[in-house]
Amino acid sequence: MAVKVYGPATAVCPQRVMVCLLEKGVEFDLVHVDLDSGEQKLPEFLLKQPFGQVPVVEDGDFRLYESRAIIRYYAAKYEDRGTKSTGLHTRRESSESGSKVTPTWSKLSRRKLEKVLDVYEKRLSRSKYLAGESFTLADLSHMPATRYLISEAGLGHLVKDRKKLNAWWEDISSRPSWKKMIDLAGF
Amino acid sequence: MALKLYGTAMSTCTSRVLTCFHEKSVDFELVPVDLFAGEHKQPPFLVKNPFGQIPALEDGDLTLFESRAITSYVAEKFKGTGYDLIRHENLNEAALVKVWMEVESHQYNPAIAPIVYQSLVAPLQGKSPDQSIIDASVEKLGKVLDVYEARLTGTRYLAGDFYSLADLHHLPYTYYLMKTPAASVVHERPHVKAWWEDISSRPAFKKVAEGMKFGGK
Numbered sequence: 001m002a003v004k005v006y007g008p009a010t011a012v013c014p015q016r017v018m019v020c021l022l023e024k025g026v027e028f029d030l031v032h033v034d035l036d037s038g039e040q041k042l043p044e045f046l047l048k049q050p051f052g053q054v055p056v057v058e059d060g061d062f063r064l065y066e067s068r069a070i071i072r073y074y075a076a077k078y079e080d081r082g083t084k085s086t087g088l089h090t091r092r093e094s095s096e097s098g099s100k101v102t103p104t105w106s107k108l109s110r111r112k113l114e115k116v117l118d119v120y121e122k123r124l125s126r127s128k129y130l131a132g133e134s135f136t137l138a139d140l141s142h143m144p145a146t147r148y149l150i151s152e153a154g155l156g157h158l159v160k161d162r163k164k165l166n167a168w169w170e171d172i173s174s175r176p177s178w179k180k181m182i183d184l185a186g187f
Numbered sequence: 188m189a190l191k192l193y194g195t196a197m198s199t200c201t202s203r204v205l206t207c208f209h210e211k212s213v214d215f216e217l218v219p220v221d222l223f224a225g226e227h228k229q230p231p232f233l234v235k236n237p238f239g240q241i242p243a244l245e246d247g248d249l250t251l252f253e254s255r256a257i258t259s260y261v262a263e264k265f266k267g268t269g270y271d272l273i274r275h276e277n278l279n280e281a282a283l284v285k286v287w288m289e290v291e292s293h294q295y296n297p298a299i300a301p302i303v304y305q306s307l308v309a310p311l312q313g314k315s316p317d318q319s320i321i322d323a324s325v326e327k328l329g330k331v332l333d334v335y336e337a338r339l340t341g342t343r344y345l346a347g348d349f350y351s352l353a354d355l356h357h358l359p360y361t362y363y364l365m366k367t368p369a370a371s372v373v374h375e376r377p378h379v380k381a382w383w384e385d386i387s388s389r390p391a392f393k394k395v396a397e398g399m400k401f402g403g404k
Contacts, residue, residue, distance in 0.1 A: 050334040050337065050338070051294055051331075051334060052292070062279055062282075064283075064286055065286060066285070066286050066289030067292060068294070069282060069285035069286040069288070069289045070282075070284075072282075072285050073278070073281075073282035073285065076278060076281070076282075077278055116238075119238060122237060124238070163358055182351050187243040
């Protein structure tokens with residue numbers, strides 16, 4: 001039975017899970033949740049995710065939420081499958097800083113974001129990917145928000161202006177799993 | 188060779204790691220970082236953590252930052268000894284620990300941190316607490332704790348009927364919250380209160396709490 005992923009394909013956090021499942025070759029069904037009408041705050045959904053957020057994953061009887069916990073679960077569960085195990089199991093050095101790069105709008109937030117991206121630029125001058133020389137969950141975790149930053153937020157120049165960051169983005173966004181996710185999301 | 192932790196005993200995030208060290212009976216050295224002198228924002232420290240925050244860990248050649256990444260590393264590295272904080276032999280239990288670690292990081296922390304900062308830290312920097320921020324955060328935290336109350340009605344701890352890293356991550360900020368009037372959010376919820384009394388009475392945390400001196404004793 002395929003894993004069920006609840007959430008719209010266009011939202012950042014469900015995308016984080018989708019890319020991971022695609023990397024690992026895990027079959028899943030996407031169950032759409034209508035955020036615009038507040039479906040995620042209705043009682044039936046709160047039974048699945050008490051904070052009223054997407055995504056939620058149902059794997060048989062087992063239910064998980066929080067996208068970063070979900071991807072770590074699948075990376076561990078299918079360590080021997082798909083993208084090679086040492087590649088996907090995060091070294092944790094930079095996986096936590098993903099939450100510093102959420103797209104924001106105000107000038108102050110943008111300045112903050114640029115400072116963070118400067119740190120990433122320095123980091124990527126020392127290694128090809130965030131945690132080292134291999135693609136890991138740390139890089140994967142950043143992908144949906146980075147796409148959003150470049151597309152909907154129109155802040156692509158923040159990435160393009162940073163040589164190493166730009167090279168990193170070109171590299172990871174050319175992965176087959178990412179391209180498939182873009183297809184699924186209809187972008 | 189002992190692990191080196193750069194930070195300060197009063198700091199919440201440093202305390203998070205110290206508690207983990209004690210639970211695992213790991214040898215460590217706490218190297219003080221002078222926050223008041225801005226040491227954490229200066230070049231020698233920025234090499235360890237380019238975001239200029241404590242704590243940072245050195246384990247031989249490996250340098251880590253982000254307290255929750257450090258605790259996860261320590262719990263994993265020493266998983267065969269001491270208390271099992273991460274349920275490493277049961278994939279599903281391990282996943283639930285990760286779920287509640289994320290909940291602490293993304294739901295709990297943003298609501299509680301401003302209360303602790305305004306009430307206990309801002310005064311040390313010569314600022315007056317902003318009551319409107321405190322009030323808004325207390326309301327937010329109350330809603331989060333309503334979910335915790337429901338959860339803890341069904342299980343003894345957050346990830347299940349076992350103490351884990353997910354519970355531990357809540358200790359430092361909650362300890363400071365309990366020194367403020369906002370402690371009522373915990374007192375008003377019987378299962379959250381019982382959970383708090385349980386986890387804060389663990390010897391590993393009591394040792395660390397002795398050094399957590401914001402707001403007096």
